Amino acid sequence: MKIGIDIRNFSNLQENFLHNFLIYLGSKDFTLNIYSNNEIEWIKIIKSKNFNSFFWEQILFLSKLIQDKNDIVITFNDTFPIFYNKKFIQIITSLEKLLYPNINNSKSFRKHSYQNILKSNLKQAQKIICFDEKTKKDINEKLNIDEVKIEIISPFFYEIKKPTSIIDIKSKHSLNWEYLLYNSWVWINKNLKRLFESISKTNINMIFLGNNISNDLETREMIIQYWLKDKIIFAWEPDEKEIWLYYKQSLGIIFPLLYSSFPFSLNDAVNFNAQIIASDIDEIRNIFWNKINYFSPISTIEIIKSIENLIKSWKKEINYNNIIQKYTIENFTNNFINLCQI
Secondary structure, eight states, rough: EEEEEEEHHHHHHHHHHHHHHHHHHHTTEEEEEEESSSSBBBOOOEEEETSSSSHHHHIIIIIHHHHHSSSSSOOOOSSSOOOOOOEEEEOOOOOOHHSSOOTTSHHHHHHHHHHHHHHHHHHSSEEEEESHHHHHHHHHHHOOOOOOGEEEOOOOOOOOOOOOOOOOHHHHHOSSSSSEEEOOOOOGGOOHHHHHHHHHHHHHHEEEHHHHTTTTTHHHHHHTTTTOOOTTEEEEEEOOTTTTHHTTTTEEEEEEEESSOOOGGGHHHHHHTOEEEEEEOOOHHHHHGGGEEEEETHHHHHHHHHHHHHHHHSSSSSHHHHHHHHOOOHHHHHHHHHHHHH
16 A cells, blocks of 8 residues: 655654654554655655645645655645645644744635635545644634544654663753753743743753754843843753753753644653653543643643742652553554555
């Protein structure tokens, strides 16, 4: 069976999740055509930046899909050629772009065109797969899509090996206090203003991981605004030999989002058994239950209190093995194959 996998935008943010999924799916003896804007190590990609703009997506990408004669196409993209009339399955990992649009996407024309294209794709899709109950409900209520064709499959946390290396992170970055980690990229729903206000009122450092947030000018301007230049460090993408030490030597990781589907950015924290303090929203609580501590993401006072409690009562031993064993690539892929009937 020949399967087309459309990961043109999704691969930018969740490369490791996709890498593991595609390797495992490829082991099932399918022929895969993988369409992406970026290279993924060890995976053969059909790559073209022309597939990404709306105009060329509807012409060049459509032409390429027809030419490749896939038996089925699985798209992780919110937008897809609206005139593609063959069998395809739409995967919606999150509706944050619709519910929390940035300044450009909040403009009337862009907002409505994006919403109409997404709605058209969902209506044409043979099946829609999402990762949590809230996303299913939002697709049904906000886009008027029949919930009968929407299925939920829990994703997975992928395994990370712990290399052997020795380095003192606090000394490396000349930190004055213990530190928290943040690794959730940049978007309107990331709640960074309240996070910065909370950090400004506590004796703690923060290290931002990832190139996405390290490159963001608006984030850097907010740091200056809240007088946090001496408290916040941008570590970019640390060396693979060091990343686990950032987690091991930290107090933990903070996840202050206003909206979240499956928390992919907590994958490292789960693998390295780091403490997590997070927004009290169902999509997080339904995974971690009493394993982590929660706060209201709209209350700066609660965020500050959670940070202070973490400083006072830091736990050295944390174990997420039962979560890793529940959210596995085998379960996800097998459920995916069964639901999609491929």
